[in-house]
Amino acid sequence: MLSLYRVSPIHHQSCSVIFTFIYTDQPDSVSKCPVVSTLPFSYSGLRWRVVLSENSDAYFDPLLTLHEPGANVRCVVDFGFTLINQDSFTQNESYQLSRCRFDQNFHSQGKRCFIAYSDLRRRKFLNSARQCLIELKLNNAETIFEDHLKMITHDNGQVSTRNRLDYQCYNTLPFRYGDFDWSVQFL
Known part of the structure; x- marks a missing residue:
């Protein structure tokens, strides 16, 4: 399960927003869903989702996904994920991606093999309730709506x-x- 916990706008030139999510890990006895996703949330006028792909290699892979992109919409954005360690902020795991393009053909971006599920428990990212915090930082969004019109000219x-x-x-x-x-x- 992946739930939105907090939204923190940072008021400066690049219009950054930090979304904090709570991920609840399933016990080993319960089979994991192949994909865990958030409900859609808004940023820069578009709807987004965070998707956790629980692939066969047992890696925790948070991906940013543009939810239902239109044929004539594209967005370029900087984003990064941070997995919060329960013991110390110096142990946090994170990655940043810049100038990522999202449109109808490329609606999902992220880093594959971010962290192994076994490391979630071993390195104390999960608390006693088997939950961890994931932060998504979005900034520098450029949203473009594009269409072509045929204009008829007159004498x-x-x-x-x-x-x-x-x-x-x-x-x-x-x-x-x-x-x-x-x-x-x-x-």
């Missing part, structure tokens, strides 16, 4: 004799920003 000599009803209206495809669907209209 310049006829423009002065046209009224407002003679002009066509052009709409982009709808795109999702925040919790709403949007489109841009050109008159």
Whole structure:
């Protein structure tokens, strides 16, 4: 199980936000799910998830995933994961990735083989309730919505004799920003 615990905005130029999640490890007697995921959360107007891929090599792999990306949306973002050690902050494990591109074709990014599950227990990342804290830091997001419109041009000599009803209206495809669907209209 992976639950959002805290959101901490850091007010500076790169608009950083730290999301803290609680991961509850399953006992060895219970079979693990192949994928554990958070509910979608918002950052930079888009919906994201943290996915833990419990692969066959028994590694703890947190991945950042763009949730339901549209065909005309892309985002470039810096992010990093930190696994908090229960004994000392000097024992934390972390990694950072810069300028990662997310779109419909590349919707999930992260580091494979981050830490072995056996190390979670041995190196005291798990507390007595078999829980650990994972922090996700997101910053420097650039979100782009892109669409192509075919504009019909008219002879310049006829423009002065046209009224407002003679002009066509052009709409982009709808795109999702925040919790709403949007489109841009050109008159």
